[in-house]
Amino acid sequence: MKSGLFGFLFAMWVLILVGGGIVVTILGPISVSGFGELDFFLGSVIKAIVAIILVVIWILILSKLKNLIFKKEIKS
Amino acid sequence: MIELILPAVASCIVAFFVVFVMIPPLIKFLGKRNLAVKDVNKKEDVMVVRPGGPSIIVGIIASEIVLYAFLQLNEILAIIITTSAAFVIGYVDDKKVMSGWFKPVALAFAAIPIIALGVYDSNLVFPLFGTVQIPVLYLALIVFMIPITGNTINSIDVLNGVASGFMVIASFSLSICLFIVQNYEIAIVSLPLGFVSLAFYKYHKVPSKIFPGDSGALTFGAMYGTIAIVGGVEILAAVALLPAVINSFLFLSSVKRIVEHREVKGKPVEHTDDFLLKATDEKTAPITLVRLILAGGPLSEKQVGFTIFKLAIFSGILAIITAFMMGVSL
Numbered sequence: 551m552k553s554g555l556f557g558f559l560f561a562m563w564v565l566i567l568v569g570g571g572i573v574v575t576i577l578g579p580i581s582v583s584g585f586g587e588l589d590f591f592l593g594s595v596i597k598a599i600v601a602i603i604l605v606v607i608w609i610l611i612l613s614k615l616k617n618l619i620f621k622k623e624i625k626s
Numbered sequence: 627m628i629e630l631i632l633p634a635v636a637s638c639i640v641a642f643f644v645v646f647v648m649i650p651p652l653i654k655f656l657g658k659r660n661l662a663v664k665d666v667n668k669k670e671d672v673m674v675v676r677p678g679g680p681s682i683i684v685g686i687i688a689s690e691i692v693l694y695a696f697l698q699l700n701e702i703l704a705i706i707i708t709t710s711a712a713f714v715i716g717y718v719d720d721k722k723v724m725s726g727w728f729k730p731v732a733l734a735f736a737a738i739p740i741i742a743l744g745v746y747d748s749n750l751v752f753p754l755f756g757t758v759q760i761p762v763l764y765l766a767l768i769v770f771m772i773p774i775t776g777n778t779i780n781s782i783d784v785l786n787g788v789a790s791g792f793m794v795i796a797s798f799s800l801s802i803c804l805f806i807v808q809n810y811e812i813a814i815v816s817l818p819l820g821f822v823s824l825a826f827y828k829y830h831k832v833p834s835k836i837f838p839g840d841s842g843a844l845t846f847g848a849m850y851g852t853i854a855i856v857g858g859v860e861i862l863a864a865v866a867l868l869p870a871v872i873n874s875f876l877f878l879s880s881v882k883r884i885v886e887h888r889e890v891k892g893k894p895v896e897h898t899d900d901f902l903l904k905a906t907d908e909k910t911a912p913i914t915l916v917r918l919i920l921a922g923g924p925l926s927e928k929q930v931g932f933t934i935f936k937l938a939i940f941s942g943i944l945a946i947i948t949a950f951m952m953g954v955s956l
Contacts, residue, residue: 567754570752616876
């Protein structure tokens with residue numbers, strides 16, 4: 551079990567690194583133009599929506615990983 | 627860098643000795659007023675006083691005032707105000723049982739001084755990939771960060787010495803990370819958290835003489851979260867905190883709602899005849915870090931605590947590796 555926990559920790563760390571890459575690649579370049587003073591606000595709203603979607607995906611992947619690593623313990 | 631050595635040494639001495647000296651009279655004071663709870667993991671009827679939060683907050687405020695006298699940084703003021711607010715929130719919860727939502731919502735308000743004092747950088751720095759600018763989203767991150775770190779440390783405060791011992795490892799890892807990314811001033815500002823935790827651990831380790839209570843655990847967590855924000859090391863702080871994050875994640879994903887531990891029906895852990903800790907088979911019980919550690923078989927409270935410390939050291943090493951990766955760009 552202990553090795554499973556260390557494995558889960560390591561998997562979370564890798565997911566953070568990969569997630570960071572995705573955030574920088576996807577969120578970073580998002581900008582909106584053509585709406586005047588609303589450009590900044592709209593850009594922020596889109597960034598917030600994309601960030602929430604990414605976090606939800608991150609949690610879902612983590613949930614699957616949890617079920618995979620701790621299958622036996624969670625069932626008992 | 628050299629001019630920071632004196633404030634660093636002075637604040638660390640103050641942080642450690644204020645807590646170390648204050649706890650024995652606090653134990654007597656709380657004992658006289660019968661402010662004690664049963665230590666459920668002991669065979670005999672052992673009563674342990676709580677909350678130890680007042681000694682923790684006094685240690686933090688005293689050491690940060692010493693640092694402020696030398697450095698005059700707004701970041702220190704933000705740490706003092708936000709951490710004090712978290713202490714008050716925890717103290718209210720220690721005195722009166724509040725609903726599951728009280729702490730997260732109140733802690734979100736405790737984060738406001740960080741925004742008001744403007745002691746944050748809205749650029750979120752990731753290892754290997756660089757920086758992303760999220761000015762508005764970052765404000766939401768600040769408001770979420772303090773409740774998350776506060777409640778995460780609170781949720782791991784389940785066995786003798788675990789919350790304070792875990793905090794020693796996580797906070798010193800974070801301080802090392804801050805030195806690696808060359809944020810020397812905040813690195814020094816972060817050191818008192820480790821020394822306060824270390825002094826508290828002396829009395830909190832197995833067998834505990836005092837429990838931190840919600841006031842102590844939330845104070846630890848809120849200060850850790852504030853340091854992460856003012857130091858611009860949110861990702862590194864999250865990595866160093868991973869075992870506690872896993873505990874909260876497992877708990878929330880099995881209970882599927884924000885709820886106080888005392889409101890949960892099933893018990894995740896029970897005792898064997900010789901009073902070792904053992905995972906239960908209850909279907910309604912939440913999955914927790916301790917329950918998973920015990921899935922391999924019964925262990926003593928001390929053994930479970932040391933397993934959590936090993937996980938904390940592992941995640942601390944991952945955080946330090948990540949800090950080195952901050953300087954590398956793909």
